[in-house]
Amino acid sequence: MTFSGEFLAFMGLALVAIIGGVLLLNLTKVVHMVVALIFTFVAIAGIYVLLSAEFIAAVQILIYSGAITIIMLFGIMLTKHDDESEPKTGKWRKILVFLGIVGFAFAVYIGIYNFNIEQVPTTLHENNTMQIGKELYSKYIIPFELTSVLLLVALVGSIILAKNEKKEADSE
Amino acid sequence: MMENAWLIPLFPLLSFLILLLFGKRLKKASAYVGIIFTLASLIFSILVLFERFSEPTYMTKFEWLTIGDLHLTAGFEVNQLNALMLFIVSLVSFLVHTYSKGYMNGDERFPVFYAYLGLFTFAMLGLVLSPNLLQTYIFWELVGVGSFLLIGFYFNKEEAKAAAKKAFIMTRIGDVGLFIGMILLFWETKSFEYSEIFKAVDSGAVSGTMITLTAILIFIGAVGKSGQFPLHTWLPDAMEGPTPVSALIHAATMVAAGVYLVAALFPLFLASKTALLTIAVIGAFTAIFAASIGLVQTDIKRVLAYSTVSQLGYMMLALGSGGYVAGVFHLMTHAFFKALLFLAAGSVIHAVHTQNIEEMGGLWKKLKLTGPLFLIGTLAISGVPLLSGFFSKDEILIAAWEGGHPILFLLALIAAFMTAFYMFRLFFMVFTGEARSEMKHVHESPNNMTFPMILLGVLAIVAGYVNTPWFGSFFGDWLVDGNPALGHGHIEGPIWIMIAATVVSLLGIYVAYLMYFKRSLSRNWLSGTGDTLHTILLNKYYVDEFYQLTVIAFTKGFSYFLRFIDVFVVEGLVKGVVGIVQGLGKTGSKMQTGQVQTYGAVAFIGLALLAVIFALTGGYLR
Amino acid sequence: MSSVPASAFLALALILFCIGLYGALTKRNTVIVLISIELMLNAVNINLVTFSKYGMTPSITGQIFALFAICVAAAEASVGLAILIALYRTKKTVNIDEMNTMKN
Numbered sequence: 001m002t003f004s005g006e007f008l009a010f011m012g013l014a015l016v017a018i019i020g021g022v023l024l025l026n027l028t029k030v031v032h033m034v035v036a037l038i039f040t041f042v043a044i045a046g047i048y049v050l051l052s053a054e055f056i057a058a059v060q061i062l063i064y065s066g067a068i069t070i071i072m073l074f075g076i077m078l079t080k081h082d083d084e085s086e087p088k089t090g091k092w093r094k095i096l097v098f099l100g101i102v103g104f105a106f107a108v109y110i111g112i113y114n115f116n117i118e119q120v121p122t123t124l125h126e127n128n129t130m131q132i133g134k135e136l137y138s139k140y141i142i143p144f145e146l147t148s149v150l151l152l153v154a155l156v157g158s159i160i161l162a163k164n165e166k167k168e169a170d171s172e
Numbered sequence: 173m174m175e176n177a178w179l180i181p182l183f184p185l186l187s188f189l190i191l192l193l194f195g196k197r198l199k200k201a202s203a204y205v206g207i208i209f210t211l212a213s214l215i216f217s218i219l220v221l222f223e224r225f226s227e228p229t230y231m232t233k234f235e236w237l238t239i240g241d242l243h244l245t246a247g248f249e250v251n252q253l254n255a256l257m258l259f260i261v262s263l264v265s266f267l268v269h270t271y272s273k274g275y276m277n278g279d280e281r282f283p284v285f286y287a288y289l290g291l292f293t294f295a296m297l298g299l300v301l302s303p304n305l306l307q308t309y310i311f312w313e314l315v316g317v318g319s320f321l322l323i324g325f326y327f328n329k330e331e332a333k334a335a336a337k338k339a340f341i342m343t344r345i346g347d348v349g350l351f352i353g354m355i356l357l358f359w360e361t362k363s364f365e366y367s368e369i370f371k372a373v374d375s376g377a378v379s380g381t382m383i384t385l386t387a388i389l390i391f392i393g394a395v396g397k398s399g400q401f402p403l404h405t406w407l408p409d410a411m412e413g414p415t416p417v418s419a420l421i422h423a424a425t426m427v428a429a430g431v432y433l434v435a436a437l438f439p440l441f442l443a444s445k446t447a448l449l450t451i452a453v454i455g456a457f458t459a460i461f462a463a464s465i466g467l468v469q470t471d472i473k474r475v476l477a478y479s480t481v482s483q484l485g486y487m488m489l490a491l492g493s494g495g496y497v498a499g500v501f502h503l504m505t506h507a508f509f510k511a512l513l514f515l516a517a518g519s520v521i522h523a524v525h526t527q528n529i530e531e532m533g534g535l536w537k538k539l540k541l542t543g544p545l546f547l548i549g550t551l552a553i554s555g556v557p558l559l560s561g562f563f564s565k566d567e568i569l570i571a572a573w574e575g576g577h578p579i580l581f582l583l584a585l586i587a588a589f590m591t592a593f594y595m596f597r598l599f600f601m602v603f604t605g606e607a608r609s610e611m612k613h614v615h616e617s618p619n620n621m622t623f624p625m626i627l628l629g630v631l632a633i634v635a636g637y638v639n640t641p642w643f644g645s646f647f648g649d650w651l652v653d654g655n656p657a658l659g660h661g662h663i664e665g666p667i668w669i670m671i672a673a674t675v676v677s678l679l680g681i682y683v684a685y686l687m688y689f690k691r692s693l694s695r696n697w698l699s700g701t702g703d704t705l706h707t708i709l710l711n712k713y714y715v716d717e718f719y720q721l722t723v724i725a726f727t728k729g730f731s732y733f734l735r736f737i738d739v740f741v742v743e744g745l746v747k748g749v750v751g752i753v754q755g756l757g758k759t760g761s762k763m764q765t766g767q768v769q770t771y772g773a774v775a776f777i778g779l780a781l782l783a784v785i786f787a788l789t790g791g792y793l794r
Numbered sequence: 795m796s797s798v799p800a801s802a803f804l805a806l807a808l809i810l811f812c813i814g815l816y817g818a819l820t821k822r823n824t825v826i827v828l829i830s831i832e833l834m835l836n837a838v839n840i841n842l843v844t845f846s847k848y849g850m851t852p853s854i855t856g857q858i859f860a861l862f863a864i865c866v867a868a869a870e871a872s873v874g875l876a877i878l879i880a881l882y883r884t885k886k887t888v889n890i891d892e893m894n895t896m897k898n
Contacts, residue, residue, distance in 0.1 A: 004797040014806045021813035021833065030823055037829055040810070044836050047806070050798065051843045053857045056864075060839075063864050068832060068871045075825050075875045079888045097773050097819045100780035101812050107780070107787035112804045119800075122852040131854045132861070140858055147865050154869035161876035769827070769890050773819045 010050055017043035030076050034069060041065045052125035055132050174223055174230035174250045180216045180258055181297035183209040184265070188290030195283030202283035203273040206290055210266040213297065217255075217262040224255040225650065231303055233365075244364065249303035252651045253435055253500060257300035257428075260507045264424040265293040267624035271515055272416040274621035275522055285325060285414070292318030296425050300432060304364040305354045308433070312350070312397070315429060316343050319421050323413040335409040342406035346396015350433075353389030356382065357440075370439045380444065387440055387447035390433065391454075398430025398484045401458040405716050407481055411473040415518030418473060423480050423510035431487045431503050438496055452492025452572070456580040456587075459485030463590035467597070471527045472517050475598050479553065480510055482587060486568050489584060495571025497639070497648040502564035505635050509552035509561055512628035516546040519617040519625065520602060529601045536603040538615075541622050543603050545629045550599045552632045554592035555677040560636030562677075566670050567639070573669055585676055592680025600688035800848040803840060811837035824881075824888045828874050835867045 020040030027033045041064040048057035124131070136144050187209035191202050198205060224230075233247025250258075269289060276285055295314035302308040324336030358364055360382055361372040372378055378386075394400070399407035410422050421427070434441060434451065441447050459482045466478035483506050490499035519542040520535065521527055536543045552561035565588060572581040616622070639647035763774070810833060817830030839860040846856025882888055 006797050010798045010802065014802075017806065018809055018813075021810055024826075024829070024833070025813060025817055025821075030825060033826055034829060037833065040833065041836065044810075044840065047803070047840060048843055051803065051840075051847050053843045053846070053860070056839075056843060056857050056860050059861060059864055060836075063868055064832070064836065068868060071871055071875055072825055072829055075828075075878060078879055079825070079882045093770070093773060094820050096777055097816060100773075100777040101816050103784040104776075104780040104815075105808055105812050107783035108808055109805070110787045112801045112808065115801045115804065117800045117848045118850050119848055120850065120852060122847060124847060124852060124854060124857075128857075132857060135854050135858055136861075143862060147862060150866065150869055154873050158872045158876035161873075161880045767891060769819060776815065776819060 013043045013046040034072050038065050038069055055129045174220055177220050177250050178248050180213045181294050183213040184290040184293035188287050191283050191287035195287055202286045206286040207269045210269045213262040214266045217258040221255045221259045246307055247303050248301040254300050261296050261425050264511050268416045268420040271621050271624045274618040275416050275518055288321045306364040315426050319426050322417040323410045325414055332412040335412040339406040339410045342403050343396040346393045346403055349389045350393025353386045356386045373440055373443045384444040384446045387444050394430030394433045398427050399481045400454055401461055404481050408474050408477040411477050419511045419514030423514050424507040428503050434491050435500055448492050451488050452580055455485045455488025455492050456583045459587040460583045463587045466594045470530050472529050473527055476513055490568040490571045493571045493575025497651050498567035498571040501567055501639050505560040505564040508628055508635050509549045509632040512632050513549040515625045516542050522617055532602045533605045541616055545625045548629045548632055550595045554595050557674055560632055563636035563640050566673055569669050569673055589676045589680045592677040593684050596681045596684035597688050604689055803844040807837040807840040822889055824878050824890050839863055
């Protein structure tokens with residue numbers, strides 16, 4: 001294994017992503033947690049670039065770092081945002097869940113370890129966006145349209161749920 | 173007509189169902205429902221009986237249940253015995269229905285009473301129509317249920333409740349015998365059909381010991397139902413029921429079911445000398461045993477009850493001595509005069525509102541109709557010549573003598589003397605002399621009560637003439653017609669037996685006359701010879717007490733032991749199991765916090781555990 | 795050709811997935827639980843993209859799949875938050891402990 005630039009970049013990005021995740025778990029203020037997670041999301045976008053998926057990386061930054069994080073921040077602010085993430089969680093449950101996760105990670109890691117998948121030269125990085133666009137509008141046209149329906153449903157659903165308040169107020 | 177005989181039991185069943193459903197609304201009218209339906213049964217029964225005189229036995233059956241090669245059938249049969257029993261049962265039932273309208277008047281559970289009567293009549297009629305043992309057994313138990321309900325009719329009376337339970341349990345003991353016998357017979361002959369059983373017995377397919385065993389087991393069932401020693405104690409106690417019920421069930425029909433069963437299975441019993449001897453001995457012993465108790469009882473219905481037990485013993489003696497005709501003949505005459513006696517006794521009780529004969533007296537002048545009718549019944553049961561009881565009792569004595577049982581014959585003769593004595597003691601104490609207590613408003617019973625008594629009185633006089641040594645034995649010949657195994661219609665016996673029987677019964681009457689009418693003989697004559705004897709008789713030989721001390725004490729002890737096991741072992745186990753389940757349930761319900769996160773955690777931990785085990789045991793990617 | 799082995803990406807995805815899982819199972823604040831779930835989805839996306847590059851027949855399909863997953867995740871986040879806010883209105887809490895109406 002050589003310490004190529006690519007590898008260094010991977011190590012750096014992975015470190016940032018993991019630190020972000022750990023901070024998510026350990027910070028006390030909810031807003032801080034979300035901010036910590038932004039680092040993770042951005043780092044993951046970098047990982048995507050390493051994996052020759054520039055378009056996904058851009059989408060990742062737009063959707064996750066942008067939209068979802070903002071939505072979450074709104075959610076926190078609309079609710080009891082001053083509430084600190086209390087340490088009330090049962091100690092035993094934390095330990096048990098932790099042990100379970102360690103076990104799970106161990107089991108999966110056995111699978112990943114020595115997993116030498118063959119590598120062939122690819123052209124994914126050349127005109128990545130164009131390739132995705134061609135695929136989306138030819139082979140995956142129906143799922144793509146369905147996705148738009150899904151998004152519409154989610155939109156309408158969210159509005160209905162949010163509107164509920166006024167209806168309740170009216171009925172009262 | 174005979175092919176429609178199956179309708180006969182259905183009429184009372186219909187009456188039962190109607191009264192069960194609409195009894196509350198019908199109120200008084202329920203009596204008419206019962207009377208009309210039993211009248212229909214009676215008319216059908218008479219038609220069937222007359223048709224049976226000229227035509228052969230009718231039998232029909234259909235397959236009821238098929239298990240492999242096994243075919244159980246159901247159906248009905250009209251042979252001589254069945255036709256006769258149909259007539260007796262429906263007649264007495266009809267008369268009792270009519271009589272009860274007056275006797276039970278004013279009772280708040282009037283419709284229920286008629287419903288029960290309907291149920292009982294249905295069961296009894298069904299019993300006598302059954303062509304196979306299984307069907308017989310079903311109706312046999314239904315009869316028991318009917319009897320239980322009717323004895324316990326006054327269920328708020330402690331004694332009635334106890335008596336009902338006692339009757340049910342005592343007869344159940346007998347029924348177990350019947351049931352085992354039935355199953356054994358089925359095992360041996362592969363059939364419940366009477367005809368198949370007789371065929372198998374005739375052809376020698378069943379071993380001698382087995383015949384004796386099954387016959388005696390079935391006889392035990394008859395012992396229970398017919399109140400023979402040692403299962404007789406329920407019958408006197410059953411007098412707690414309403415008097416019409418006593419007349420219907422405990423005089424004329426149900427207790428005769430035991431005799432009927434032995435008669436119906438007579439060919440089986442004939443095949444075993446031992447079984448016949450057992451029946452004869454138990455019959456004779458019961459006859460004299462019950463008669464001796466009857467000598468001292470003071471309750472009018474109890475005296476009659478013991479006389480019933482005694483007369484049933486007579487019938488058993490007759491059957492056991494091979495006198496099929498004599499037994500069935502006495503069954504018929506007894507049904508008439510004993511029903512008459514009970515109804516008359518009911519009329520007396522209705523008039524004076526007491527059952528203790530010590531408190532009665534001088535009723536002859538006050539009860540102008542009941543008195544003579546009671547006298548007819550008393551004369552008939554005492555075996556005074558020219559009345560029905562005389563002929564049938566004579567037949568039995570001849571049968572016992574000819575059957576080769578001189579000792580049993582002697583016992584029967586003594587019992588006849590006692591019967592005459594205690595019946596006339598009863599008569600004199602109730603109807604003659606001075607009133608022994610204040611009797612106000614003594615009045616004759618209404619017409620619907622006297623009418624059945626008059627009819628029964630006539631029958632009690634003339635019923636004997638169908639089978640006499642003088643005017644031909646038409647009845648006996650008919651009864652055994654086409655069935656030579658059952659013996660002759662009339663057994664010729666020495667003439668001195670008839671004379672002896674007459675003398676003995678007249679002597680009994682004379683002694684009673686001296687003692688209770690003339691009072692020239694001290695009433696304490698019996699007690700004078702031995703106080704002990706009197707006490708023993710008054711306490712019915714302490715049979716109840718004996719049972720109390722032995723069987724019941726043992727049962728109770730055993731029950732306590734079982735209860736101990738139940739409480740400490742079984743219940744302990746059960747409680748343990750319950751505790752474990754409850755604990756698990758409580759733990760489980762605690763886990764149900766309703767928090768999705770917890771559920772997720774638990775599910776995930778399980779999955780992780782599986783994954784780890786899978787990875788460690790080496791199933792992964794290999 | 796890449797000098798970073800595929801297993802490195804998979805290991806990173808595994809770690810992120812585990813962090814997300816732990817957060818989803820232990821955190822009390824519902825918003826954080828939702829975010830943790832997003833993190834888990836991201837880890838899955840890394841896997842998808844990794845396998846689109848590595849292997850005998852690299853294909854763009856993996857990336858398309860990741861795109862769809864992101865799409866669904868966005869929809870899920872919006873609906874989840876809408877529900878959360880509706881719930882907050884009636885319960886006045888975002889504490890997941892107190893959302894146990896399933897029990898009764």
